[in-house]
Each structure stands twice: as C-alpha cells, then as structure tokens.
Amino acid sequence: MNPPQPPSRPAPGAAVSGADDETSGADAAPARRWSARRVCAVSAAVCAAALVPLLGTGPAVDESAEIRLPGDGATAFLRAVLLAALCVHMGELAGARLARRVGGASAGLPRGWAVRAAWPGAVAAVGQLLLVAGSGSPVAGVSGPALTAAYGTRPGLLALLEANAFVLAALCAASRRPGLAVVPLAGVVFGEALRAHPETGTPEVGVALTLVHLTATALWAGGLVHVLRTRWRWRHDAVARRELLVRYARPAALLFAAIAVTGVCSTLRRLPLGETFGTAYGRVLVAKLVLVLVVAGLALAARRRLRRETAVPGAATGPARAEVVALAAVVVVSAVLTAVPLPPAPG
Numbered sequence: 388m389n390p391p392q393p394p395s396r397p398a399p400g401a402a403v404s405g406a407d408d409e410t411s412g413a414d415a416a417p418a419r420r421w422s423a424r425r426v427c428a429v430s431a432a433v434c435a436a437a438l439v440p441l442l443g444t445g446p447a448v449d450e451s452a453e454i455r456l457p458g459d460g461a462t463a464f465l466r467a468v469l470l471a472a473l474c475v476h477m478g479e480l481a482g483a484r485l486a487r488r489v490g491g492a493s494a495g496l497p498r499g500w501a502v503r504a505a506w507p508g509a510v511a512a513v514g515q516l517l518l519v520a521g522s523g524s525p526v527a528g529v530s531g532p533a534l535t536a537a538y539g540t541r542p543g544l545l546a547l548l549e550a551n552a553f554v555l556a557a558l559c560a561a562s563r564r565p566g567l568a569v570v571p572l573a574g575v576v577f578g579e580a581l582r583a584h585p586e587t588g589t590p591e592v593g594v595a596l597t598l599v600h601l602t603a604t605a606l607w608a609g610g611l612v613h614v615l616r617t618r619w620r621w622r623h624d625a626v627a628r629r630e631l632l633v634r635y636a637r638p639a640a641l642l643f644a645a646i647a648v649t650g651v652c653s654t655l656r657r658l659p660l661g662e663t664f665g666t667a668y669g670r671v672l673v674a675k676l677v678l679v680l681v682v683a684g685l686a687l688a689a690r691r692r693l694r695r696e697t698a699v700p701g702a703a704t705g706p707a708r709a710e711v712v713a714l715a716a717v718v719v720v721s722a723v724l725t726a727v728p729l730p731p732a733p734g
Contacts (some may be wrong), residue, residue: 458518459726465511465518467722469549469575470605472508474718476501476556477572477602478609480565482635485610486617489631497616501565505557508575512550519543545578552578576601583725593656600649603642604721608714610635615707625700629693632703636690643683650679658730667727675720678713685710 479501486496520537537543552571559568580597614635618628654672663669689706696702 462515462518463723463726465514466725467719468511469508469515470718470722471715472504472511472553473572473575473579473601474605474609475504475612476508476560476568476609477605478611479504479613480569480572481606481610482613482617485614485634486631489627489634495620497613497620499560499565501560501568502557505553505560505568509550509553509557512546512553516543516546516550519546542582545582549575549578576605593653596649596653596656599645600653603645603649604717607639607642607646608711608718611639611707611711611714615704615711618701618704622701625696628700629696632689632693632696632707636693639686643686646679662730666730668724668730671720671724671727675717675724678717678720682710682713682717685713 479499483496483499516537519540519542538547552574555571556568556575559565559571576598577594579601580594583593583597614631617631621628621631658666658669658672663673685706689703689710692703692706
C-alpha cells in the first residue's frame with residue numbers, strides 16, 4: 388500500500404506568474420488613464436486648431452469694417468492643413484538626416500509621418516481648388532465647367548500644382564528613396580511663394596522672401612517635431628539624445644534669423660506702418676509677431692536647459708515641447724493671415 392501523498396501545491400512559477408499578472412494589471416490602469424488624458428489633450432488641441440482658422444478671420448475683419456473675402460474661414464482652415472503637412476514632411480526629411488549623423492542609438496528612428504502628412508496636404512490643395520471653382524463655396528465647385536475655368540486662374544493653377552506635388556511627395560516617401568520627396572515639396576514652397584505675391588511691381592523680391600521664410604519655418608517647426616520624437620525613441624541613450632538636440636539647436640538659430648529678417652522685409656513691403664492696427668492684416672500680423680517672440684523665448688529656455696542635460700536627462704524636453712505648441716499656433720495664425728484682405732501697398 389502506497390503512503391498517502393501530500394496535498395499538491397501550485398508550482399512556484401505559477402504563483403509568480405499570478406503575482407506578475409496582478410502587478411501588470413495594477414500598472415496598466417495608470418497607463419490607460421494617461422493614454423486617455425493624452426487622447427483628450429490631443430483632441431482638444433485639434434479642435435482648437437480647427438476653430439481658430441474657421442472663426443479667426445471674422446473678428447479681425449469685422450473690427451476694421453473691411454469686406455470679407457469669399458470663403459475666408461474655409462480658406463484659412465485648408466491653408467493651415469497644407470502648411471502643417473509641409474512642415475511635418477520637410478521636418479522629417481531634415482530631422483532623419485540629422486539623427487543618422489548622430490548615430491549611437493540602437494533603437495533606430497521613429498515611424499515616419501511623411502506619408503500621413505502628404506495626403507492631407509494634397510486634400511487641402513484640392514479643397515482650395517474647389518473653393519476657387521465655386522467662388523468661395525467648395526460644394527459649388529464640383530461641376531466640370533467650373534473646375535475647367537478654375538484651372539485657367541492663377542490660384543486654381545497653383546492649387547493644382549500643389550496637390551500634384553503632395554501626391555508625388557507621398558509616393559516618394561513610401562518608396563525606397565524617401566529623400567526624393569524634397570523635389571515636389573520644393574514645388575509646394577514655390578507655389579506658395581507665387582500665391583502670396585501676386586503684385587505686378589517687384590514680384591520676384593516678394594517670391595524670394597517668401598521662399599526663404601517658408602522654407603526656414605518648415606524646417607524649424609517640422610524638424611523640432613521629428614527631433615523630439617526621436618529623442619523619445621532614444622530615451623534610454625542619454626548621450627545620443629543630448630547630441631541630437633545640440634545638433635538641431637545650431638542650425639535652428641540660423642533658421643530663426645532667416646525667418647525674422649524675411650518677415651520684417653515682407654512686412655515693410657506690404658503693410659504701411661501707420662495702418663498696423665487699423666487693418667485686419669496688421670492685427671493678425673501683430674498676433675503672429677507676439678507668438679514668434681514667445682517661440683523665441685521658449686527656444687532660449689530649451690537651449691539653457693540643454694546645458695544641464697548631462698546631470699538631469701531630459702531637462703530640455705519640457706520647453707522644447709512648449710516650443711512645438713507655440714510653433715503650431717504660429718502656423719495657424721499664418722493661415723489666417725492669408726485669408727484676410729490685403730492692405731493697400733505703402734506708397
């Protein structure tokens with residue numbers, strides 16, 4: 388007769404596994420709460436970014452008793468989407484090249500946003516074409532004859548050029564040589580420069596100023612977005628994270644100088660100083676100037692904290708993130724600026 392066996396006990400591994408499951412479940416709840424907060428914050432930011440262009444032209448124009456342009460709210464919204472897409476795509480090209488020069492991080496680069504940005508840019512350009520065809524109403528511009536007539540106008544032709552350029556940029560970004568997207572993106576920048584300066588006096592000067600201004604803005608804003616995403620990817624490599632932001636900070640100072648100089652020159656060519664606060668264009672321009680000064684202050688704060696990152700990893704991340712938010716506001720206000728009536732040229 389066999390002796391009675393002791394009661395079976397759960398295997399040690401099973402007990403540990405159960406404890407781990409409880410621990411992971413306890414840790415998952417704060418993670419889910421943090422994810423929900425992030426989703427709410429992003430949703431609120433997107434709604435604000437959409438409402439400002441749609442509603443921002445009205446108060447600016449009504450206070451100066453100027454005549455509102457047809458479809459100004461829709462125009463500002465579409466232009467905000469287009470400019471944001473341009474910044475993200477151009478910034479990713481520059482940021483990825485910068486990260487490859489740094490190296491030293493085994494985590495690699497973050498997943499690209501270029502394709503996801505290029506398609507909304509193309510849709511926004513098509514929307515502008517429909518606005519031109521429908522005289523301010525995108526619904527009225529879906530007929531064939533109206534679209535054909537829109538192709539013969541300067542704004543319609545430029546919108547078509549930009550839509551095709553964004554499509555080519557998306558195809559390049561999805562190919563094995565994403566760097567080729569710089570060619571169609573340059574076409575978008577050139578189209579924007581031509582659209583912003585239709586004057587007959589010295590248009591080449593205005594086009595050149597806008598080319599430099601818009602290129603520097605896209606590289607500054609979009610490049611910082613990609614640098615911050617890469618720093619998060621490299622969060623376990625403090626040396627590489629710091630080196631990446633240092634390498635970005637050096638050309639960013641030159642980009643800011645180019646933005647400031649070209650912005651001042653463009654303003655002096657277009658806006659009489661005595662009508663700065665008497666026109667919608669002047670008031671929106673002042674709001675943009677204030678935001679640019681805020682961005683400059685945040686950039687300086689991030690550079691100062693960058694010196695302490697050897698002792699405090701990630702010290703510059705907070706001001707840099709705030710800088711991205713302020714830059715996004717600059718892009719939105721710039722879109723509103725393109726939808727308000729132009730002031731009379733200074734004599």
